[in-house]
Amino acid sequence: MAESASSATSMLKDELDIVIPTIRNLDFLEMWRPFFQPYHLIIVQDGDPSKTIKVPEGFDYELYNRNDINRILGPRANCISFKDSACRCFGYMVSKKKYIFTIDDDCFVASDPSGKPINALGQHIKNLLCPSTPFFFNTLYDPYRDGADFVRGYPFSLREGVPTAVSHGLWLNIPDYDAPTQLVKPLERNTRFVDAVLTIPKGTLFPMCGMNLAFDRDLIGPAMYFGLMGDGQPIGRYDDMWAGWCVKVICDHLGLGVKTGLPYIYHSKASNPFVNLRKEYKGIFWQEDIIPFFQQVVLPKDCTTVQKCYIELAKQVKDKLSKVDPYFDKLADAMVTWIEAWDDLNPAGAPAKLPNGKA
Amino acid sequence: MAESASSATSMLKDELDIVIPTIRNLDFLEMWRPFFQPYHLIIVQDGDPSKTIKVPEGFDYELYNRNDINRILGPRANCISFKDSACRCFGYMVSKKKYIFTIDDDCFVASDPSGKPINALGQHIKNLLCPSTPFFFNTLYDPYRDGADFVRGYPFSLREGVPTAVSHGLWLNIPDYDAPTQLVKPLERNTRFVDAVLTIPKGTLFPMCGMNLAFDRDLIGPAMYFGLMGDGQPIGRYDDMWAGWCVKVICDHLGLGVKTGLPYIYHSKASNPFVNLRKEYKGIFWQEDIIPFFQQVVLPKDCTTVQKCYIELAKQVKDKLSKVDPYFDKLADAMVTWIEAWDDLNPAGAPAKLPNGKA
Numbered sequence: 001m002a003e004s005a006s007s008a009t010s011m012l013k014d015e016l017d018i019v020i021p022t023i024r025n026l027d028f029l030e031m032w033r034p035f036f037q038p039y040h041l042i043i044v045q046d047g048d049p050s051k052t053i054k055v056p057e058g059f060d061y062e063l064y065n066r067n068d069i070n071r072i073l074g075p076r077a078n079c080i081s082f083k084d085s086a087c088r089c090f091g092y093m094v095s096k097k098k099y100i101f102t103i104d105d106d107c108f109v110a111s112d113p114s115g116k117p118i119n120a121l122g123q124h125i126k127n128l129l130c131p132s133t134p135f136f137f138n139t140l141y142d143p144y145r146d147g148a149d150f151v152r153g154y155p156f157s158l159r160e161g162v163p164t165a166v167s168h169g170l171w172l173n174i175p176d177y178d179a180p181t182q183l184v185k186p187l188e189r190n191t192r193f194v195d196a197v198l199t200i201p202k203g204t205l206f207p208m209c210g211m212n213l214a215f216d217r218d219l220i221g222p223a224m225y226f227g228l229m230g231d232g233q234p235i236g237r238y239d240d241m242w243a244g245w246c247v248k249v250i251c252d253h254l255g256l257g258v259k260t261g262l263p264y265i266y267h268s269k270a271s272n273p274f275v276n277l278r279k280e281y282k283g284i285f286w287q288e289d290i291i292p293f294f295q296q297v298v299l300p301k302d303c304t305t306v307q308k309c310y311i312e313l314a315k316q317v318k319d320k321l322s323k324v325d326p327y328f329d330k331l332a333d334a335m336v337t338w339i340e341a342w343d344d345l346n347p348a349g350a351p352a353k354l355p356n357g358k359a
Numbered sequence: 360m361a362e363s364a365s366s367a368t369s370m371l372k373d374e375l376d377i378v379i380p381t382i383r384n385l386d387f388l389e390m391w392r393p394f395f396q397p398y399h400l401i402i403v404q405d406g407d408p409s410k411t412i413k414v415p416e417g418f419d420y421e422l423y424n425r426n427d428i429n430r431i432l433g434p435r436a437n438c439i440s441f442k443d444s445a446c447r448c449f450g451y452m453v454s455k456k457k458y459i460f461t462i463d464d465d466c467f468v469a470s471d472p473s474g475k476p477i478n479a480l481g482q483h484i485k486n487l488l489c490p491s492t493p494f495f496f497n498t499l500y501d502p503y504r505d506g507a508d509f510v511r512g513y514p515f516s517l518r519e520g521v522p523t524a525v526s527h528g529l530w531l532n533i534p535d536y537d538a539p540t541q542l543v544k545p546l547e548r549n550t551r552f553v554d555a556v557l558t559i560p561k562g563t564l565f566p567m568c569g570m571n572l573a574f575d576r577d578l579i580g581p582a583m584y585f586g587l588m589g590d591g592q593p594i595g596r597y598d599d600m601w602a603g604w605c606v607k608v609i610c611d612h613l614g615l616g617v618k619t620g621l622p623y624i625y626h627s628k629a630s631n632p633f634v635n636l637r638k639e640y641k642g643i644f645w646q647e648d649i650i651p652f653f654q655q656v657v658l659p660k661d662c663t664t665v666q667k668c669y670i671e672l673a674k675q676v677k678d679k680l681s682k683v684d685p686y687f688d689k690l691a692d693a694m695v696t697w698i699e700a701w702d703d704l705n706p707a708g709a710p711a712k713l714p715n716g717k718a
Binding site for chain 2: 012016031113115136137139140143145147148149150151152153154155156157158168175177178180181185188189190191192193194196200201202203204205206208209237238240241257260280284285288291346
């Protein structure tokens with residue numbers, strides 16, 4: 001179930017970047033060293049750019065602070081959030097690799113029930129390299145895992161699956177709760193190790209958490225925009241949710257898969273629920289309109305690339321969500337800016353190639 | 360995770376029947392005694408009615424053989440399959456209880472990873488008594504379980520959930536594979552204990568297995584028809600699948616939930632893959648048309664009861680699937696006969712009451 005560190009060193013070493021948003025020294029990398037050291041890190045420093053972030057020796061990394069972001073993107077830098085971990089998506093944009101793994105700096109190596117350390121990155125890679133099954137539910141979960149398969153009654157025409165664009169991992173110890181739930185259940189810890197990976201069915205939205213997340217940048221990268229959060233914005237802690245909703249409707253439209261479940265990381269420290277409540281409270285209202293909006297989004301057939309889908313989505317956000325709050329008007333503009341910036345930095349790869357040769 | 364036998368004795372004792380289709384003596388009940396003895400059993404004897412089925416002492420049961428079915432249903436008995444475990448649905452019809460648990464006689468008590476025997480029935484009852492969440496995916500699985508909750512980004516308006524109509528349990532040891540998969544992987548055993556219960560999202564179909572299944576008869580009973588299989592029919596081993604597809608589209612229409620995952624039973628003996636292939640092969644072709652049919656089914660708003668939904672579904676089956684094979688014409692007629700027979704035997708409870716007072 002967990003990969004050994006040695007076998008991980010050979011998995012996609014030159015095709016994957018690890019993106020870490022941070023405001024502090026990256027001591028947490030020490031624990032991840034056996035798993036992460038073979039990979040290249042993209043560190044996105046949030047907050048005061050004059051502060052020095054220490055990275056443990058032996059890691060191969062590039063680091064971007066706010067000054068770098070402003071210099072590289074110019075006026076378009078306003079689409080990248082400041083004083084919010086949403087800034088991490090800048091790392092997705094400057095990467096040149098096919099795969100991205102992003103992790104928070106308060107996430108540590110978890111253990112499986114046998115006590116063995118879990119190679120989260122190794123499991124994400126497995127998830128991304130094997131297909132998804134969004135069109136019909138398999139009751140034994142991921143049919144491509146060792147010891148599992150498609151069960152009786154699963155149509156044979158669907159057993160080839162579709163390419164997996166996203167691998168969403170989970171968290172032991174501190175669960176990813178909203179502020180009200182944190183306030184009501186301050187002592188709740190997630191101790192349940194669910195030994196499953198599953199495809200989120202087509203047409204179903206999910207709350208995508210950015211703490212422990214991997215994706216295929218070529219397949220879905222331009223949709224992994226973490227929105228406008230933090231400094232100067234009326235909302236926080238919805239960056240990954242926003243990305244997740246956009247990503248899911250685009251994956252559904254393009255026939256790509258989203259997996260959730262394994263791997264677990266150990267989430268060490270709950271963020272302050274009072275601070276979180278301040279960041280979240282508008283989102284708690286807004287999501288009651290946002291979810292129905294995304295549930296009814298239809299993308300036209302001529303949206304054959306992620307970029308085209310995303311620009312169309314921005315248009316629909318402006319049309320339908322601006323009446324909820326003027327914030328969405330600004331967000332829709334930022335979504336367009338993001339795509340412009342993405343295409344500028346990724347001229348050869350834009351639009352991204354789909355495996356079926358489309359676009 | 361597993362319930363103790365003693366606490367199970369108090370759970371819905373007078374509101375649940377256990378339905379067992381069989382052709383042999385029910386020795387397998389010995390192992391289930393601590394869990395099943397408090398409950399009433401409905402045994403549906405398949406095949407030769409002159410054969411005597413022995414039931415271990417101490418169980419409270421009623422037994423129906425083919426002669427009983429013919430006597431009770433008269434000409435309508437032709438909707439109940441013969442020489443196929445699909446006959447079990449007769450037991451659903453004659454029950455007067457709110458809940459049904461049905462299990463195959465080659466299913467034994469499984470153990471959880473700590474070695475503790477799993478009270479499958481106790482877990483099914485838990486599943487049925489707590490709500491489902493079909494409108495949005497919760498990444499920590501069933502949010503109502505101890506130690507779990509709704510994660511950040513889950514809309515608060517959806518946290519009440521909807522009533523659960525079906526609890527679909529799984530199998531350790533012999534997985535529920537179709538004949539081709541059995542032939543290709545004769546030695547595969549399911550050893551993975553996935554400690555999760557989850558709601559199958561609205562709009563997603565799944566392969567419902569009848570081996571280890573519980574449901575709320577008041578909420579969904581009339582849709583739990585296991586079709587025409589076995590003797591005189593061109594197909595077998597699609598009885599539970601058919602029921603599952605019908606049940607799922609009706610649950611989606613009526614706002615009811617379907618859960619899958621825990622509990623596990625231990626499935627002892629693989630059925631003969633060659634015999635299975637003969638029974639299944641038409642189904643393997645047909646399901647390629649059946650699944651798209653069910654994926655596009657829309658039930659009109661005035662279908663406010665399970666019976667009305669089911670009659671409408673029968674009409675659509677006749678209209679759209681008869682061209683696949685004349686069998687579906689016969690099946691559609693049998694679906695109507697089933698509802699007539701159900702309403703005859705359940706006059707007071709027809710139409711079933713929905714918890715929201717509809718119908």
